[in-house]
Amino acid sequence: MELGTLVVVGLVIIVALIFDFTNGFHDTANAMATSIATGALKPKTAVLAAGTLNLIGAFLSVEVAKTISGGLINEDAVTIAPEFILAGLIGAILWNLLTWLVGLPSSSSHALFGGLVGAIIVGAGAAGVNFGAVLTKILIPSILAVIVAGLASFTATKIITAITSRMDQSKVESGFRHGQTVTACLVALSHGTNDAQKTMGIITLTLVAVGAQAPDSSPQLWVVAVCGLAIALGTYMGGWRVIRTLGKGLTEINTPQGFAAESSSATVILASSHLGFALSTTQVCSGSIIGTGLGTKGNEVNWGVAGRMVIAWLVTFPAAGLIGAFTCLFTKFGTAGTVFIVVAAVVAGFIIFRLSRRNPVNAMNVNERSDVKLNADSDTAAQAA
């Protein structure tokens, strides 16, 4: 293998693992936001459980890794060069970081596919993209996920309220706490079995592209291990900003509502992935929380936050695509261009991180009400207390 190719492959693997990490911390909220908000689990315990289950999940299956592009990319029509993959990953990472900064849950998978599609359009031409699949696998499911999850969660909440309304409410709260923990763990495990594999698929695709691995072969064990560790570490770090939005920003949640939301999320994720109509975990979990908010009498859904979230979902694919496309332009300048975009992405990531320090959200203030403004001073005071 030439030195230039080796550098690019090395960069792709490193950047893919960074994407995996951001995927983990961006999606911790999916499984654990409601459990943290209701106090069913302590924040640190919740992220530790989610991280561990993501790691276990990564080892359970490699089925998704074999079909990484999900039909969005015409792999027969174009050759996917490692540089395109790198540009796509950078688009996905930057979009993940931007949405994390503003605390909006958005699909890491859609960001990844968007970045890849943008990079491939610039790198190999529009013939490389199956636009029909973009419509049916990305845009339409984004809207339908909220309807399915919201309706399931709304129904579950109504049933729970009808059956338990005459019970001692303290017993109801404690009774549903156990159920909520179990269902949250199921969501975390299913996340590990799905999302870690996308990075495994990306790394495997790169190794196949440079002839370091046979085509159509499964990810190697070291790839499975590092991807599992990266997503688990990211999950453990906890995307507290997104957790706060989902747990406290959308609606007020108690343990029965948390149970209804988590059990509906787990049901919709499993039903959709096994009945051939894949839906984004992020969108399903957010839809479930909205559904339980609507199903609870006297509860209100913050439609401002919900609206911003839906816009973020719809924008994720094209936005990550634009970043991926722009980044891919630089890869045409060879290894120097490729190294430049990686350095530029690191700088952009650092700037986003610095901006996040102005209003830090962490395990200690994650359950503050959504209308409470956080700033660096209050965080220092909280840590000192």
Next chain:
Amino acid sequence: MQELIMQEVTGFATVLITAVVVAGAIATLYSCGLRLWEKGSDGGSAVLRAVSVVCFAACVAIVLFALWLMIPIFH
């Protein structure tokens, strides 16, 4: 194209119905389990407590089925 749209509509309807029915069933079983246990404990009825245990057992069975679905080596 029309066939593709029909496939998508059918897929969506199947997922919607399955999700609403299963989520509703889980909510019913778990809530009934809690309520019957409380009633059985307050009134000292072993029968109600036994039915409550059956409800929780059904919830455990659903969780095990979910794990079976998630782990490809099992199927």
